[in-house]
Amino acid sequence: MFHYRTGAFYCFICLSDQNHLQNRAMSRHSKLQKQVLALYRHFLRAGKDKPGFLPRIRDEFRENARIKKTDVMHIEYLYRRGQRQLQQLRDANTKQLGSFSRGSEPG
Amino acid sequence: MATVRAASRLLSKRVLANMKAISTQYPVVDHEFDAVVVGAGGAGLRAAFGLSEAGFNTACVTKLFPTRSHTVAAQGGINAALGNMEEDDWRWHFYDTVKGSDWLGDQDAIHYMTEQAPAAVVELENFGMPFSRTEEGKIYQRAFGGQSLKYGKGGQAHRCCCVADRTGHSLLHTLYGRSLRYDTSYFVEYFALDLLMENGECKGVIALCMEDGSIHRFRAQNTVIATGGYGRTYFSCTSAHTSTGDGNAMVTRAGLPCQDLEFVQFHPTGIYGAGCLITEGCRGEGGILINSEGERFMERYAPNAKDLASRDVVSRSMTIEIREGRGVGPDKDHVYLQLHHLPPQQLATRLPGISETAMIFAGVDVTKEPIPVLPTVHYNMGGIPTNYKGQVIDHINGKDKVIPGLYACGEAACASVHGANRLGANSLLDLVVFGRACALTIAEEHKPGEKLSPLKPSAGEESVANLDKLRFANGNLRTSEIRLNMQKTMQNHAAVFRTGSVLKEGCDKMADVYQSMEKIKTFDRGIVWNTDLVESLELQNLMLNAVQTINGAEQRKESRGAHAREDFKDRIDEYDYSKPLEGQQKKPFEQHWRKHTMSYVDPKTGKVTLRYRPVIDSSLNEQDCAHVPPAIRSY
Numbered sequence: 001m002f003h004y005r006t007g008a009f010y011c012f013i014c015l016s017d018q019n020h021l022q023n024r025a026m027s028r029h030s031k032l033q034k035q036v037l038a039l040y041r042h043f044l045r046a047g048k049d050k051p052g053f054l055p056r057i058r059d060e061f062r063e064n065a066r067i068k069k070t071d072v073m074h075i076e077y078l079y080r081r082g083q084r085q086l087q088q089l090r091d092a093n094t095k096q097l098g099s100f101s102r103g104s105e106p107g
Numbered sequence: 108m109a110t111v112r113a114a115s116r117l118l119s120k121r122v123l124a125n126m127k128a129i130s131t132q133y134p135v136v137d138h139e140f141d142a143v144v145v146g147a148g149g150a151g152l153r154a155a156f157g158l159s160e161a162g163f164n165t166a167c168v169t170k171l172f173p174t175r176s177h178t179v180a181a182q183g184g185i186n187a188a189l190g191n192m193e194e195d196d197w198r199w200h201f202y203d204t205v206k207g208s209d210w211l212g213d214q215d216a217i218h219y220m221t222e223q224a225p226a227a228v229v230e231l232e233n234f235g236m237p238f239s240r241t242e243e244g245k246i247y248q249r250a251f252g253g254q255s256l257k258y259g260k261g262g263q264a265h266r267c268c269c270v271a272d273r274t275g276h277s278l279l280h281t282l283y284g285r286s287l288r289y290d291t292s293y294f295v296e297y298f299a300l301d302l303l304m305e306n307g308e309c310k311g312v313i314a315l316c317m318e319d320g321s322i323h324r325f326r327a328q329n330t331v332i333a334t335g336g337y338g339r340t341y342f343s344c345t346s347a348h349t350s351t352g353d354g355n356a357m358v359t360r361a362g363l364p365c366q367d368l369e370f371v372q373f374h375p376t377g378i379y380g381a382g383c384l385i386t387e388g389c390r391g392e393g394g395i396l397i398n399s400e401g402e403r404f405m406e407r408y409a410p411n412a413k414d415l416a417s418r419d420v421v422s423r424s425m426t427i428e429i430r431e432g433r434g435v436g437p438d439k440d441h442v443y444l445q446l447h448h449l450p451p452q453q454l455a456t457r458l459p460g461i462s463e464t465a466m467i468f469a470g471v472d473v474t475k476e477p478i479p480v481l482p483t484v485h486y487n488m489g490g491i492p493t494n495y496k497g498q499v500i501d502h503i504n505g506k507d508k509v510i511p512g513l514y515a516c517g518e519a520a521c522a523s524v525h526g527a528n529r530l531g532a533n534s535l536l537d538l539v540v541f542g543r544a545c546a547l548t549i550a551e552e553h554k555p556g557e558k559l560s561p562l563k564p565s566a567g568e569e570s571v572a573n574l575d576k577l578r579f580a581n582g583n584l585r586t587s588e589i590r591l592n593m594q595k596t597m598q599n600h601a602a603v604f605r606t607g608s609v610l611k612e613g614c615d616k617m618a619d620v621y622q623s624m625e626k627i628k629t630f631d632r633g634i635v636w637n638t639d640l641v642e643s644l645e646l647q648n649l650m651l652n653a654v655q656t657i658n659g660a661e662q663r664k665e666s667r668g669a670h671a672r673e674d675f676k677d678r679i680d681e682y683d684y685s686k687p688l689e690g691q692q693k694k695p696f697e698q699h700w701r702k703h704t705m706s707y708v709d710p711k712t713g714k715v716t717l718r719y720r721p722v723i724d725s726s727l728n729e730q731d732c733a734h735v736p737p738a739i740r741s742y
Binding site for chain 1: 132133135136137139164166292318322564565567568571572575
């Protein structure tokens with residue numbers, strides 16, 4: 001009934017900046033945008049050697065890129081949560097990411 | 108999936124993709140440790156930092172921040188035969204505990220606990236626990252229920268070491284502070300769902316991170332369960348809302364038994380109405396219980412110990428007084444605890460916490476008026492069966508079998524040191540001694556850095572499926588309604604005095620309430636901080652505990668300790684100990700009740716199976732400390 005797969009899906013934080021993608025003229029990031037980008041870089045580096053994390057990291061950041069840049073409370077909440085999750089990812093005892101999915105797809 | 112496909116014609120692709128992504132994917136993070144401890148109360152913290160101290164890579168998974176565990180609410184104290192107030196011996200403490208348990212306690216575990224007690228208290232004092240002191244600067248010990256000198260013949264013993272009336276608070280904060288010195292990894296606000304069992308061996312725990320909704324599997328060679336009791340199965344209890352018996356339920360779902368769950372302690376002095384606890388220490392400092400006639404009624408029921416008799420004796424006496432019409436208040440349904448005859452200075456130094464509690468919850472100034480009190484559910488003597496080393500056992504073909512990789516300590520475990528009734532101030536002792544014992548046993552049997560045995564990649568699938576089912580539950584009964592039904596049923600049918608017909612009716616009603624869980628309805632469909640989901644999971648755990656409690660009580664046709672039957676008023680042992688033993692035939696195992704109940708539940712149907720296991724009657728070292736043969740229990 002539930003299928004286990006390694007890889008993909010780590011439902012956590014994220015944020016990104018639409019501005020960077022849309023306005024080439026206004027290419028300076030705000031402080032918060034820089035922090036988020038730095039966090040993304042740290043995540044990618046930390047998740048490189050552990051199976052299953054990278055696809056999810058990318059999906060989550062892309063998903064939360066939709067948040068308007070004026071919604072600072074939401075962005076900061078996700079940023080703080082992301083920092084905690086990054087600490088956990090860096091920990092030597094965290095090994096891999098998998099997923100359980102409900103559905104009729106074959107295992 | 109068919110409904111999703113049909114909907115795709117109406118909804119845009121992106122919305123559809125989002126819907127599918129939200130509802131069906133559960134990310135699972137795998138962690139590997141040497142040991143994982145579930146629960147961060149007194150026992151959990153002691154086990155966790157004991158393991159870290161021994162060099163094990165330890166994780167502590169807890170649904171509450173450590174200092175919010177229910178240990179913080181303990182008031183009374185810790186018993187230890189330090190001998191600061193008068194000459195004392197741990198063997199007298201051993202005798203008191205065996206007698207208090209109504210000879211259902213395993214004497215080897217009791218021997219272990221009472222012998223380790225002075226060392227445990229000194230260790231706590233060295234950690235910085237701010238005990239109350241005597242004039243000479245030694246640890247102050249107060250009188251507590253059921254404690255005597257010289258094997259019951261020397262009068263009241265003063266052996267309860269305390270910190271005013273907030274010992275549990277100090278203990279937990281001291282242990283938490285100490286634990287920060289070690290490198291235990293804390294996973295706070297992670298709700299443990301189930302054990303990962305394979306081939307009868309425990310290989311770890313699967314938990315839900317409440318903060319972001321991800322699932323975590325903690326693989327470890329050794330798992331220690333220290334999740335506390337399940338007071339919340341009753342309508343009125345002194346326990347926190349978080350006392351939901353999660354550990355007991357996890358073990359039950361793994362197909363393992365729970366032991367002696369029918370023994371539920373009713374603490375004599377819970378505030379009438381609110382249910383908040385007024386410690387036994389009040390009676391230890393000189394407080395007395397009085398009825399509507401102003402009489403100190405305990406003198407009639409326990410001529411020697413009076414108000415400091417064992418808790419089950421006092422609770423029963425109070426209930427009888429109320430039943431015979433000598434209760435106080437407009438409904439004559441409770442009694443009074445009088446403290447105003449004590450010097451106000453003593454109340455202020457030794458009992459500051461309850462002075463405030465009584466003012467806030469009962470509106471009473473303890474220096475002037477008595478406090479209205481009623482027996483309230485307080486502690487669960489039963490739990491996960493373990494041996495004296497803390498290893499979880501099952502009873503198969505007449506022998507105890509150790510379950511590899513699984514340990515338990517604290518209120519969640521049943522070692523069994525408390526047997527049919529717990530003496531006050533023995534629980535905090537139980538926490539630290541057996542928390543340390545689990546750590547020592549693991550250190551003895553295993554080494555840090557041992558390779559983990561392989562685990563199926565889909566381990567924990569059923570737990571996630573259950574979580575998913577509850578998250579999208581769409582029946583017609585709310586979680587709170589089902590919980591209230593369960594609590595009222597337990598309160599009305601399995602209270603201080605129990606009768607066969609009432610218990611049988613209760614068992615049938617509980618079976619119906621259990622079935623009604625199929626119709627549960629939850630409202631929050633999200634995965635982040637879904638308290639509706641967590642409460643429903645807790646309710647599932649409570650249900651498993653409740654059915655075992657009431658079925659065990661219905662089957663046990665005798666009165667022993669906290670389990671008092673109106674239709675079977677006597678204890679039924681292998682011999683009749685009220686008469687001389689010569690000439691008596693020993694009853695076979697099936698015909699007497701001096702045995703532990705082992706209960707199993709089929710989680711799908713709620714059907715309870717009961718088996719029995721003999722009590723361990725020999726101590727660890729008969730030369731050092733002879734076992735106590737059963738006798739009639741009177742105070």
